[in-house]
Amino acid sequence: MISTQKIGEKTIGAWTHTVGVFGLLWIAALHLRALHIAPVRQVLYRQIYFSGIEALSKVTLIAALIGIVIITQVSNFVGLHSPLVQRMLVWTTIREMGPLISAIFIIARSSTAVTSELAAMKVSGEIGALRSMGIDPLGYLIMPRVLGVTVSVFFLTFYFQFAAIFGGLALSSVLLDTPLIQHFKNVFEALSFGEVGVSAVKALIFGLLISATSCYHGQRVQHSITEIPQTTTAAVMQSLFFIFIFDGLITVVSFL
């Protein structure tokens, strides 16, 4: 049986972590000036490479498959010739699937890597060693990771949307035996600036939350190597909670 004390402790813990994540975001913003230092920019570029560029091939495959699934499912209900097929593809990928699946992909791939890497560096004394060389770990390790992961989530979201729409339309084009360009025309007609804007806001907020959560949990460990898997799991769970909560909030607000 779950006691009241346990529930209280869990609530305080969740609140503490939430405050910690937003505090870390603030600290990272204060350290943006460190970007004028060449080795800090190197860390940023590497983070963008690992989180963004290296993920492109897998995102392409997943997005195209999702586009194909959406076209198949919707056309099964409304018929392949209905203009609703392309519209549904655009609405679902731009409004929901793009930001959400890109965020989940980054959580699975980069959030775990960032958290466990920072945690391992803390346990092995590397973060302390940086400080003893006069290098600020917040400016050198945390800020470029927060920025790099955020930039990666932002651009991967748009890339995902493009790849999903392209995959779905390619299937439509083959099944209907019509030129692909014709389907793209329908897509652009179904798109609005508002939808793209909401998608961009989601991508940006998801990126900030995932990166800050990963870094927060990574630097929270103390001395033991057994804390690394525990803190990595906590980072993944909290990132997932954050993106689902904020996805709901932004979606509701955007329709008000």
Place this chain on the structure above:
Amino acid sequence: MIRFEDVSVGPFRGLTFQIEAGTVCKIVTEAAYEKQILVQVLAGHVKPDKGRILLFGRDIWGISELEALELYQRVGLVHGEGGLISNLKVWENIALPLWYHKGVPPEEVGRQVADWLTHLGFDAEGLADYVHQLPGNLPAHERRLMALVRAMLMEPELMIFEEMLKQLTAEVSKRVLGLTREFHAAVAGRTSVYVGPDEQAWPDLEADLVLRQKGRGVIS
């Protein structure tokens, strides 16, 4: 240069001593644990329960983080395990502080690094391949030698060596001591502090000041 005022931390109680600028000092602890605590306190990683630690006349826990980071740029700390950053290649590790603080790109320090490493007994031919490895591929004593080169590149006023000669061959130990002695003498007022638990492991080290741990937490 270094001043401990009634410091209580870990096993130490009321630790009070002073190391003047320009001194070569040996601090001999009773065990590795005490040595580790002492180095962590000196590096500002561990805050003492009581007392003050002054580096260059500044209380390291009484100044802002920014001031502390500026202070530590004047210190070259060679960790026993090296303290190299695991996701950077060896040459990136060596060049990092100089690149970070003074904007000197890694390729510009290559010659100096190569000279020091060959002096320490590394094969000049294989050096290029060697420094392109990740630190995890190197044994602890080689990581420590890389950390030594990294620290010396910054030309610090204070060098702190944690078990510098551990696991080194007699020949390499001799070369390391020669290099650190030369480095110490190159600038007037430069201070060198060797910390370790086993004095017999560093018999050739001539020091101006020897501080020994005697019993629970007393160093004199």
